[in-house]
Amino acid sequence: MLFNSIGFLIFLPIVFILYWFVFNKKYQHQNLLVLVASFYFYACWDWRFLFLLMFSIGLDFFSGIQIEKSKSKKEAQIWLAISIIINLGFLGFFKYYNFFVGSFSDLLSGFGFHANVWLLKIVLPVGISFYTFHGLSYVIDIYKKRISAERNFIDYAVFVSYFPLLVAGPIERATHLLPQIQRKRVFNYEQAADGMRQILWGFFKKMVIADNCAPLVNDIFTHYQTESASNLVLGAVLFAFQIYGDFSGYSDIALGVSRLFGIELLKNFSFPYFSRDIAEFWRRWHISLSSWFRDYLYIPLGGSKGGLMMKIRNTFIIFLVSGFWHGANWTFIIWGGLNALYFMPLLITDKNRQNLEVVAMGKLIPSFKEIFQILITFSLTCFAWIFFRAASVSQAISYIGKICNKTILSIPPHLPYKILSLVGIMLLIEWINRNMFHGLEIKRFNPWLRRILYLVIIYIILRYANFGNNEFIYFQF
Numbered sequence: 001m002l003f004n005s006i007g008f009l010i011f012l013p014i015v016f017i018l019y020w021f022v023f024n025k026k027y028q029h030q031n032l033l034v035l036v037a038s039f040y041f042y043a044c045w046d047w048r049f050l051f052l053l054m055f056s057i058g059l060d061f062f063s064g065i066q067i068e069k070s071k072s073k074k075e076a077q078i079w080l081a082i083s084i085i086i087n088l089g090f091l092g093f094f095k096y097y098n099f100f101v102g103s104f105s106d107l108l109s110g111f112g113f114h115a116n117v118w119l120l121k122i123v124l125p126v127g128i129s130f131y132t133f134h135g136l137s138y139v140i141d142i143y144k145k146r147i148s149a150e151r152n153f154i155d156y157a158v159f160v161s162y163f164p165l166l167v168a169g170p171i172e173r174a175t176h177l178l179p180q181i182q183r184k185r186v187f188n189y190e191q192a193a194d195g196m197r198q199i200l201w202g203f204f205k206k207m208v209i210a211d212n213c214a215p216l217v218n219d220i221f222t223h224y225q226t227e228s229a230s231n232l233v234l235g236a237v238l239f240a241f242q243i244y245g246d247f248s249g250y251s252d253i254a255l256g257v258s259r260l261f262g263i264e265l266l267k268n269f270s271f272p273y274f275s276r277d278i279a280e281f282w283r284r285w286h287i288s289l290s291s292w293f294r295d296y297l298y299i300p301l302g303g304s305k306g307g308l309m310m311k312i313r314n315t316f317i318i319f320l321v322s323g324f325w326h327g328a329n330w331t332f333i334i335w336g337g338l339n340a341l342y343f344m345p346l347l348i349t350d351k352n353r354q355n356l357e358v359v360a361m362g363k364l365i366p367s368f369k370e371i372f373q374i375l376i377t378f379s380l381t382c383f384a385w386i387f388f389r390a391a392s393v394s395q396a397i398s399y400i401g402k403i404c405n406k407t408i409l410s411i412p413p414h415l416p417y418k419i420l421s422l423v424g425i426m427l428l429i430e431w432i433n434r435n436m437f438h439g440l441e442i443k444r445f446n447p448w449l450r451r452i453l454y455l456v457i458i459y460i461i462l463r464y465a466n467f468g469n470n471e472f473i474y475f476q477f
Contacts, residue, residue: 003042003253004207007051016260018102020187027184031158038163049125059086060135061156064142068149083139091132094124099328127167133292134160138174138295148172155181164254166238168472170268170288186263187414195259202252208425209245211466213238219251224399229314229408236382239389241423246473252438269433274359276373278342293318311347316340331396335387342380358435
């Protein structure tokens with residue numbers, strides 16, 4: 001079931017009414033309702049993979065208890081290893097089997113050997129990368145004694161399968177979400193109203209920005225060999241806004257929907273295209289994944305405690321693994337490697353923590369230096385996005401090669417003025433609210449001005465949104 005579907009617009013109010021008016025006596029009853037609703041939500045995509053989700057939930061629930069009950073560290077390590085190996089085994093099979101087999105075949109071919117490989121037509125279970133990481137963080141935290149093992153299966157199952165975050169995050173932590181699941185929720189009008197504003201902004205970014213950019217981006221990347229260099233640059237820039245509108249739009253809808261049920265999820269985006277360097281960008285883009293890799297990979301590898309070479313090694317590892325997490329293609333690995341290279345000058349000069357505050361804080365207009373820094377960071381990001389979007393490494397290299405000619409100075413023959421204007425509206429609203437929790441959190445404005453803005457955004461959605469059932473990009477990850 002997609003957020004931007006008629007089915008979800010029917011599903012959500014039904015669950016909301018049952019949650020607050022029928023099952024509101026005890027939070028345990030609400031949790032049971034949410035679990036059933038979440039399983040139904042997932043089964044609408046493909047009911048067969050619901051059993052894989054249930055198995056993953058049962059595996060980590062049981063493993064967590066066994067880790068806590070272990071009488072020795074070695075026994076706890078065995079149970080932890082069982083959970084990690086099975087979880088990553090399923091993830092590896094469904095997501096990476098064909099990649100590894102194909103890459104091995106290509107390697108043998110490079111040495112003059114021909115191998116008959118067995119590729120499978122595997123359907124990737126939606127959300128498997130996200131709910132796998134939920135379970136892994138849970139059992140690791142138990143092993144590290146950061147949390148106690150959960151004994152209530154329904155509460156734990158809700159933590160993993162909670163429908164707003166199930167298929168594309170944010171990647172939650174048991175320390176943050178489970179306590180909210182295990183206490184009585186009281187309806188909070190202000191929280192719910194702000195959740196509705198966040199949902200509205202998410203639909204704007206997804207249906208107006210991302211879904212209108214998508215056809216142009218697809219056309220440019222499909223026919224890149226006949227496009228001018230300036231049009232190829234336009235394609236890369238539009239894809240930057242497509243993926244931002246798509247993924248951050250999903251996250252806004254997810255967080256907003258969750259707030260309707262009295263549960264706060266982790267913030268996943270914080271206006272990343274206003275970043276002044278690549279380190280700041282990664283503190284603001286897909287925050288839940290970046291922090292997951294920091295806590296469960298970077299720090300265990302030694303983090304920043306060792307010498308410079310260890311810091312460089314660890315940084316490359318997390319960026320390459322992050323790229324590989326996104327998909328079974330060398331394009332994603334190169335995308336991760338490029339971001340690691342961008343990060344190196346900041347790491348080496350110890351400037352990767354210099355832009356921690358909001359850009360141009362307290363000012364309407366940034367300085368020329370800040371504008372320059374933002375444009376450079378955005379340009380580097382757009383260059384890396386070419387690899388992320390391309391179907392293959394050869395296509396990405398060819399695409400970049402065709403940018404490097406004199407037509408780059410020309411104006412694209414058919415500028416999409418409507419889309420660029422809509423992107424400009426999004427950037428303007430987010431710039432004004434860049435120090436807020438989300439783009440449409442405008443509490444300091446006059447109430448009538450706020451209402452007018454909401455109506456304008458609703459009008460723009462009804463007038464310009466692409467109402468096809470367009471899937472979210474991150475469903476494939």
